[in-house]
Amino acid sequence: MMASFNLLVAVCLGYVAILFAVAFLADRIAATGRGRWLRSPLIYTLSLSIYCTAWTFYGAVGYAVRSGLEFVTIYLGPTIVMIGWWWGLRKLVRVGRSQRVTSIADLLSSRYGKSNTLAICVTLLAVIGITPYIALQLQSITLSFTTFSEADPSRGWSDVSSGLWVAGGLAIFAILFGTRNLDANERHHGVVTAIALEAVVKLVALLAVGIFVVWGLAGGVSETMARIDASPIGEWNVDPGRWSAITFLAAAAFVCLPRMFQVMVVEIDNERHLHTAAWAFPLYVFLMSLFVVPIAAIGLELLPEGTNPDLFVLTLPLSQGREDLAMLSFLGGFSSATSMVIVASMALSTMLSNHIVMPIWLSWTGSGASVSGDVRSVVLLARRVSIVVVLALGYFYYMLSGGGAGLAAIGLISFAGVAQMLPPLVGGLYWRGATRSGALAGLAVGAGLWLYTLLLPGLGGFLPEAVLQQGPFGLSWLRPHALFGITGLDPMTHAVMWSMALNTLVFVVVSLISLPDPVERLQGAQFVDVFEHSTGLRGWTGYVAQSEDLLVMAQRILGASDAQALFQREAKRQGARGTLPEPTPDFLQRLERNLAGSVGAAAAHAMIAQIVGGSSVSVEDLLAVADESAQMLEYSSQLEAKSAELSRTARQLREANEMLTRLSEQKDAFLGQVSHELRTPMTSIRAFSEILRDTEDLTPAETTRYAAIIHDEALRLTRLLDDLLDLNVLESGQVSLNMRSGVLAQVLEHALSAALAGAARKMIVHRRPETENIPLHSDLDRLAQVFINLISNALKYCDTEPPELTIRVQSQGGKVSVDFIDNGSGLTEEAQTLAFEKFYRVSGEKAGGAGLGLAICREIMQRLDGDVTYLPGQGGGAFRVTLPIRDDVKVA
Amino acid sequence: MTGRHVLLIEDEPNIIEAIRFLLTREGWKVDSHTHGGDAIEVVQRIKPDLLILDVMLPGKSGMDILQELRALPEYANLPVLMLTARGQMRDRDMAERAGVSRFMTKPFSNIEVLDAVRDLLTQTSRS
Known part of the structure; x- marks a missing residue:
């Protein structure tokens, strides 16, 4: 007597109702904060059992029938990961928790600088990869339904409609419990508890069938072993390449499958649950696989040829009339399928809504920046729609593939x-x-190869037969199952080897040649060194940041060089060998003080607390804060520049003031000099004119002498005024030059006669007239004035009797120099430097001049593009006048 | 009042001649010196009753000479008539701080000079 179809439906509905109730209660209990058992390691371990889907529940037996013991690899992979790489899982879990990731796409995007491109790629890859898998689950459920309904011909039951019902029911369950919480980041206690229950059901079901088979049908363990040996399954036929490939795949999938990531990382309550799971999950998997071979062997023996080995778990009890056991087995398969579909659709919907739907929605509505409560409901809606989409995709795939x-x-x-x-x-x-x-390049290459070598050929019909046989465009080295001419490998091994090898190679090479951006660098540090500072309990709750994170932040605030200098100083202070100090409280305090200088104490404290305290503020928020303070820093450095400019201006003003003061002093000194030079002759004039006026008994000689003094002093006064005016005109540049052509000899002749005429002393003058025939174009009168001055000086100051003057003319390179050298003792070194200053007079000398002569000479010569200098080392007073030769006339 | 001895330190020969003419006619003995550098030694050698001092002198300025003289106890009260051609207020202040007895700006009137010399010599003889 077969179970009636109605009973089957009723049992299913009842079972689902129980699941609903469990999930609902678990959510309620979790919401009240009670129910510690909900967060026990046992529940966590059981939730991991969604790895065992209907594919393994039913399919393992079929796999064993077809390929012998190879099905073990599917269990071996996760077991190796759990036992051999639990520390890696712990790191994954720690990173996932500390970064608050919602899916594997989120984790990868977060690690690689919050790249949504990467998240989209991962999401698409996951959807493409998982959709057929969901279809597989739908198929298993409908197949098992069909198996029962075959016994009840009264019902018109089609695979397609049952698939639709199943898909719809699963969608409702997933939506109700997977997207119940308003906070989309909360864990789903209800779902996890429900799938833990399902894990128990499927284990119990499989064990029950197994025990029935071994002890009820085969008659004991030894009997069973004998039967196994007799069956083809017993043949030990191992292909090492394929075994290691599939073991590797199972291990990789255990970590990377979105649903596994969901329960293992997102839903975990306590990292320590991994310790329990590390042994409990392999045990669970071991129990799940324990009876696979006996069921396969006995099923092959007892069931008629052609029976689908994938359903032995169901058909074997049925064939023996054990409907209760079959029903339990059915529920086990149903549990496997539903738990997988629910969690997978939840995980995929999270990825789809977070990385594809939401970004599009936000860019459409243009409200990317504002996050309101409104968005939250949109998120939930997006997830619900995504669940429906994922299940619909699975359903359509199932329909299209025809369930074959x-x-x-x-x-x-x-x-x-x-x-x-x-x-x-x-x-x-x-x-x-x-x-x-x-990551992107590796993923693209790996996914491309996977599509080309595995998925498309496997689907049949997508790739033309010609491509499979001869390669695309006849390029045999591109044949999907024999890339680069490597043949003889089983397609699975071939695909895994090429896709994983090239994926890894491209990932490594491109990573080496590309540079990470700051967010990536920071995230990389957070991921790679997540344990570095979080193992010890140092009073910091959560996750202590790495010094590098602090450095990244500090650089944004203090500027790169200042921050690095600070960190190096701190490292030295701590005696650390590298350039990064340990984040000791002491160091953190000093860093905080430094940052406070730029961003204020509160902000500095908050920023360090956020990095060090592992608070949930995202790195982007932190960097945004840092960028703002960088702007503040820029502003303050502008202020600094302004203040530097001000002090520069102040300094210039001070310098200008000093110069003015100096000029004013010079002017005072000059006026003092002028006053002195004017008052001195006036004093004599006044004194002697009063004497002449008031004294009656002057001798005629006295009268004549005093009148002569008055006359001389009056002339001196006039000369002085002339000189002063002359100098003023020359200095102010208002002098008008009377440029004429002439010959040097004539100018010298004129100057000599003017200077020597009527002089009290006779002076011998040495000349060489043949050198003086130099054509000039100059102000000849001014030039003569200079010569007269120099000759007069020689006449006045030469202290040798009789005075002699040598005039030496040399022309060279368009210039002519005229030297006036007397036979006196010359000027002292001090006098040489001062001789051309105004009012300078050789000390002790009273020659009637005001000391302006040489100053005037220098001014004149500079106006005439020449110069006059003292010529030391000539054995007497020596002055050299240089001036340009008229360049259009050759020297004769 | 006769027989009084005046030392004139002045670098302008015509001014020396004028002052010498004026004071000699009054019966005073006048010595002159034209250089500032050795003026103190000349004062110490001649031991004048009155010193007439120009400010702008070659070698050493009249201001410095006055300061150095006043630093010597025996010349603390020597009457000093200072003549300057620079005519700036600053010079007068400096001279008074240095302890000048009388300060006159060139060009002077002969009567002023004679009165000043007479005053200064009278004060000295009374003290």
Whole structure:
């Protein structure tokens, strides 16, 4: 007597109702904060069992029938990960928790600088890879339904409509419990508890069938072993390449599958649950696989040929009339399928809504910046729609593929697809140098190869037969199953080897040649060194930041060089060997003080607390704060520049003032000199004119002498005034030059006669007239004035009797120099430097001049493009006048 | 009042001649010196009753000579008539701080000079 179809439906509905109730209660209990058992390691371990889907529940037996013990690899992979890489999982979990990631796409995008491009790629890869897998689950449920309904011909039951019902029901369950919480980041206690229950059901079901088979049908363990040995399954036929490939795939998928990531990382309550899971999950998997071979062997023996081995778990009890056991088995398969679909659709919907739907919605509505409560409901709606979309995709895939045997292989193909995420995931956790470009490039290459070598050929019909046989465009080295001419490998091994190898290679190479941006660098540090400072309990709650993070932030605030100098100083103070100090409270305090100087104490404290305290503020927020303070810094450095400019101006003003003061002093000194020079002759004039006026008994000689003095002093006064006016005109540049052509000899002749005429002393003058025939174009009168001055000086100051003057003319390079050298003792060194200053007079000398002569000479010569200098070392007073020769006349 | 001895330190020969003419006619003995550098020694050698001092002198300025003289106890009260051609207020202040007895700006009137010399010599003889 077969179970009636109605009963089956009723049991299903009842079972689902129980699941609903469990999930609902668990959510309620969790919401009240009670129910610690909800967060026990047991529940966590059981929730991991969604790894065992209907594919493994039913399919493992079929796999064993077809390929012997190879099905073990599917369990071996996760077991190796759990036992051999639990520390890696712990890191993954720590990173996932500390970064508050919502999915594997979120994790990878977060690691590689919050790149949404990467998130979209991962999401698409996951959807492409998982959709057939969901279809597989729908198929298993409808197949098991069909198996029962065959016994009840009264019902018109089609696979397609049952698939639709199943998909719809699962969508409702997933929506109700996967998107119940308003806070989309909260964990889903209800769903996790429900799938834990399902995990128990499927284990119990499989164990029950197994025990029935071994002890009820085969008659004991030894009997069973004998039967197994007799069956083809017993043949030990291991292909090491394929075994290691599939073991690797299973291990990779265990880590990378979105649903596994969901329960393992997102839903975890306590990192320590991993310790329990590390042994409990392998135990669970062991129990799940314990009876696979006996069921397969006995099923092959007892059931008629042609029976679908994928359903032995169901058909074997049925064939023995054990409907209760079959029903339990059915529920086990149903549990496997539903738990997988629910969690997978939840995980995929999170990825779809977060990385594809929401960005599009936000850019459409243009409200990317403002996050209101409104957006939250949109997020939930997006997730619900995404769940429906994912299940609809699975359903349509199932319909299109026709539910054929092709689906059976889809499990491994799916694994191979998600395994492409492994290189960026592991690289991201252990290698700071991994970059977004590397991850994207590796993923693209890996996913492309996976599509080309595995998914498309596997689907049949997508690639023309010609391409499979001869390669595209006849390029045999591009044949999907024999890339680069490597043949003889089984297609799965071939695809895994090429896609994973090239994925990893491209990922590493591109990472090495590309540079990470600041967010990537910071995130890389957060990921790779997540344990570095978070193991010890130092009073910081959560996750203590790495010094590098602090450095990144400090650089944004203090400027790169200042921040690096500060960190180096601190490292030296701590005696650390590198340039990064340990984030000791002492150091943090000093850093905070430094930052406070730029951004204020409160902001500095908050920023350090956010990095060090591992608070949930995102890195982007932090960097935004840092950027703002960088702007403030820029502003303050502008202020600094302004103040520097002010002090520069002040200094210039001070210098100008000093110069004015100096000029004023010079002017005072000059006026004092002028006053002195004017008053001195006036004093004599006044004194003697009063004497002449008031004294009656002057001798005629006295009268004549005093009148002569008055006359001389009056002339001196006039000369002085002339000189002063002359100098003023020359200095102010208002002098008008009377440029004429002439010959040097004539000018000298004129000057000599003017200077020597009527002089009290006779002076011998030495000349060489043949050198003086130099054509000039100059103000000849001014030039003569200079010569007269120099000759007169020689006449006045030469202290040798009789005075002699040598006039020496030399022309060279368009210039002529005229030297006036007397036979006196010359000027002292001090006098040489002062001789051309105004009012300078050789000390003690009273020659009637005001000391302006040489100053005037220098002014004149500079106006005439020449110069007059003292010529030391000539054995007497010596002055040299240089001036340009008229260049249009050759020297004769 | 006769027989009084005046030392004139002045670098302008015509001014020396004028002052010498005026004071000699009054019966005073006048010595002159034209250089500032050795003026103190000349004062110490001649031991005048009155010193007439020009400000702008070659070698050493009249201001410095006055300061150095006043630093010597025996010349603390020597009457000093200072003549300057610079005619700036600053010079008068400096001279008074240095302890000048009388300060006159060139050109002077002969009567003023004679009165000043007479005053200064009278004060000295009374003290």
